[in-house]
Amino acid sequence: MQRTLRVTSYIAIALVVFFVLMAFLVNLTPLSENTWLRVFFSVSALNFTLRASVPLILGALCGILCERTGIINIGIEGMMLAGAFAAFVAKTSTNHWPLMPSLLFGVAIALLVGGLMGLLHAIFSIRYRMDQIISGTVLIILAGGVSAYLFDRNAVAQGKFGAVAIPGLSQIPVLGEVLFTNPPLTYTALILVVVIHIGLFYTRWGLRSRACGEHPRAADTVGVNVNRFRYMNTVLGGMLAGLAGGFLVLEAVGQFQEGMTAGRGFISLAAMIFGNWMPFGAMGAALLFGYTQALQNELLLAGVTTVPRQFVSMIPYVVTIVAVSGFVGRVRPPAAEGKVYETEGESE
Amino acid sequence: MSLSTLRRIGYMVLIPTLAVFSALLLGAIVMWIFGDDPLAAYRGLWTGAFGSPRAWSTTIRKMTPLILTGLSVAVAFKAGLFNIGASGQFLIGSVCSVAVGVNFEGLPAFVHLPLALLAGVAGGVAWGFIPGVLKVFTGAHEVIVTIMLNYVASLFAAWTVYAGGTQGQTPGPLWDRTAGAISRTPEVFMSARLPWIVPEPYRIHWGVAIALLMALIMWWIIFKTTLGFSTRTVGANSKAARYAGINVRWITILTMMIAGGLAGMAGAIETLGLNHRFAPEFTGGVGFQGITVALLGQTNPIGVVLAAFLLGALEAGAARMQFDSGVAADIIQVIQALVLAFVAAPLIIRQIYRIRKPSDQIEATVVSTGWGR
Structure with missing residues (x-):
């Protein structure tokens, strides 16, 4: 276990170094005249990768929070869509406010509604012992239905988050352009990866959360309120998924479309599994998946027609199947996932 | 029939009925909150689903793939498997049946039609085989694999009919050459x-008979x-099944293949009976709805038919409801x-209506627990 982990992180670090080197070479030297190299390593490809990855990172973090405490969450897609719609409604109804407060209000409402979706999932799966996978399915259908039913197709959201260059760092060639000239929610997502990693593995809250997901009986025995942790973390997770939806509306697209999450919730799920339920692993997987989307885009822009774009888009899904099939090291889910926890002697 | 059997059947019918009733009631409250008229909406829904022979035919048509x-x-x-991949299997079934249907001109109908249907079923079987075999031999959870295969299927289907786009990409193998920039297949041959x-105008095809027959066969x-x-033994307790000498691995694979085949057949029937072609906007949405149908029907084939009828009626009436009452069909x-929420959590229904849990144990719909094996 430990060994595979170390090997995986070496590979990841090597990949990162390779990409940074290539990015420098391709974007600063005449190598940029080669179409293929440009497709793979241009600043626009890397920028697109990061942009496409942000909702996946947030979605995967949502999954990690829920599943580490033992609640399976395949409803990320629904939570994200609800967050996106909430952000859109909040933004359109405050169009007359100054831009920044209106956008921040949108973010707040996206967090709130995402959290409520998380609460609903927790109530379904803990209080009413619904199968957690079905509860997730309910959330997806519900969010799709409610957002389509209430969507006012004439409403237009005015304005979205713009890029904020970090002074100094953004002057670094290539890297500055890719990493340090981004809109605020992108920075937030990257910071959250670090925060949640530290939270899960270096704080009391994290230890207790993980105990609830691995061995709830043991956690209960030492006085941890298992279901309270499960409620809390599912709500927190829902907020992150809501933020991912908010990102789509307030930062990436600027508007809402029906079903605009378009499977990102499911890809987040895949990123979480591929990343072995670890925040940094999930971020790596999300970047990889974002990269395949960027490739598809760049190939189209560069006029490369030899590879059908549908097959490029398939890569993340096929990679995920391979990953869960255990060809790439074994991923290991939290042990007590999906099981309702009852304290001894308790019955309905 | 003994009294306890009757009571069990009564309970099995009671929960879904109350679930549907509660969902309609809650739906009405939602409509009322957002300023729509629920009574007008449901009147329109009823007219659209059962108000005329035409309405009935729509209901039957919508019910068939469900x-x-x-x-x-x-x-x-x-x-004990959760097939969330019916929509992918449905799409592959559609594409495979179309592939046969638009080729082999001149075959007599009694060969061509069964061949096209079988191709659809075979496509679905293959698409169900993958998660089955991966689960058995690598422990990959079928929920993840089938979700991912849904996307692969929809991209694959989109590719087969792809028109090629503006920059001269190669069109897909099934693309209709006469369609210009539109991505779709040609119509399948009459045979x-x-x-x-x-x-016409009722457009009820033999697919509904096939679907009902399949329900009987599955029962x-x-x-x-x-x-x-x-x-059923594997689903109830796979360990016990193994001790009883049942080949759990084979049953798992076979069940996923049957499940895939049924969804593939749905795709083939929709295509060969109704649409006569495939286009990317035909989604596998009915595959997702299959989850609601299966649970509402208490996973019993006869119950499934009743549930499909009900959901088909909802789908059929939606357009008329929007037209008559102005309430968005998305409700x-x-x-x-x-x-789905109410049937999946009978505890909610039991608490609301204060129903006692029947004393003799009734097999709960155990679905799956955790990603592990």
């Missing part, structure tokens, strides 16, 4: 179409054969989600 995808999900549930039972297999018994999706 029976098959519902059976697909239900069969998997019986073996590969399912004939109408009731022709027989599940409850009257050794295979069905083994499947139907909300109602379906509520139905």
Whole structure:
């Protein structure tokens, strides 16, 4: 276990170094005249990768929070869509406010509604012992239905988050352009990866959360309120998924479309599994998946027609199947996932 | 029939009925909150689903694929598997049946049609085989694999009919050359179409008869054969099944193949009976709805038919409801989600209506727990 982990992180670090080197070479030297190299390593490809990855990172973090405490969450897609719609409604109804407060209000409402979706999932799966996978399915259908039913197709959201260059760092060639000239929610997502990693593995809250997901009986025995942790973390997770939806509306697209999450919730799920339920692993997987989307885009822009774009888009899904099939090291889910926890002697 | 059997059947009918009733009621409250008139909406819904012969035919048409995808999900549930991939299997079934249907001109209908149907079923079987075999030999959870295969299927289907786009990409192998920039297949030959039972304007095709027949066959297999018994044993307790000498691995793979085949058949029937072609906007949405149908039907094939009828009616009435009352048809999706929530958590219904849990233990719909094996 430990060994595979170390090997995986070496590979990841090597990949990162390779990409940074290539990015420098391709974007600063005449190598940029080669179409293929440009497709793979241009600043626009890397920028697109990061942009496409942000909702996946947030979605995967949502999954990690829920599943580490033992609640399976395949409803990320629904939570994200609800967050996106909430952000859109909040933004359109405050169009007359100054831009920044209106956008921040949108973010707040996206967090709130995402959290409520998380609460609903927790109530379904803990209080009413619904199968957690079905509860997730309910959330997806519900969010799709409610957002389509209430969507006012004439409403237009005015304005979205713009890029904020970090002074100094953004002057670094290539890297500055890719990493340090981004809109605020992108920075937030990257910071959250670090925060949640530290939270899960270096704080009391994290230890207790993980105990609830691995061995709830043991956690209960030492006085941890298992279901309270499960409620809390599912709500927190829902907020992150809501933020991912908010990102789509307030930062990436600027508007809402029906079903605009378009499977990102499911890809987040895949990123979480591929990343072995670890925040940094999930971020790596999300970047990889974002990269395949960027490739598809760049190939189209560069006029490369030899590879059908549908097959490029398939890569993340096929990679995920391979990953869960255990060809790439074994991923290991939290042990007590999906099981309702009852304290001894308790019955309905 | 003994009293306890009757009581058990009563309970099995009571929960879904109350679930549907509660979902409609809650849906009405939602409409009322957002300023719509629920009474007008439901009146329109009823007219659109049952108000005229035409309405009835729409209901039957919408019900047909739901029976098959519902059976697909239900069969998997019986073996303790969650087939969330019916929509992918549906799409592959559609594409495979079209591939046969637009080729082989001049074949007599009694060869061409069965061949096209079988191609659809085979496509679905293959698409169900993958998660089955991966689960058995690598422990990959079928929920993840089938979700991912849904996307692969929809991209693959999109590719086969792809028109090529503006920058001269190669068009897909099934693309209709006469369609210009539109991505779609040509229409299948007459010899590969399912004939109408009731022709235009009612457009009821033989697919509905096939679907009902499949429900009967599945009922027989599940409850009257050794295979069905083994499947149910695996679903109830796979460890016990192994000790009893049942080949759990084989049952798992076979069940996923049957589930895939049923969903693939749904795709083939929709294509050969109704649309006569495939285009990317035909989604596998009915595959997703199969989950609601299967649970509403308590994973019993007869129940599945009733549930598919109900959901088909909701779908059929939605357009008329929007037209008559101005309530967005999307409220139907909300109602379906509520139905699913209530049937999946009988505890909610039991608490609201204060129903005592029947004393003799009734097999709960155990679905799956955790990502592990």
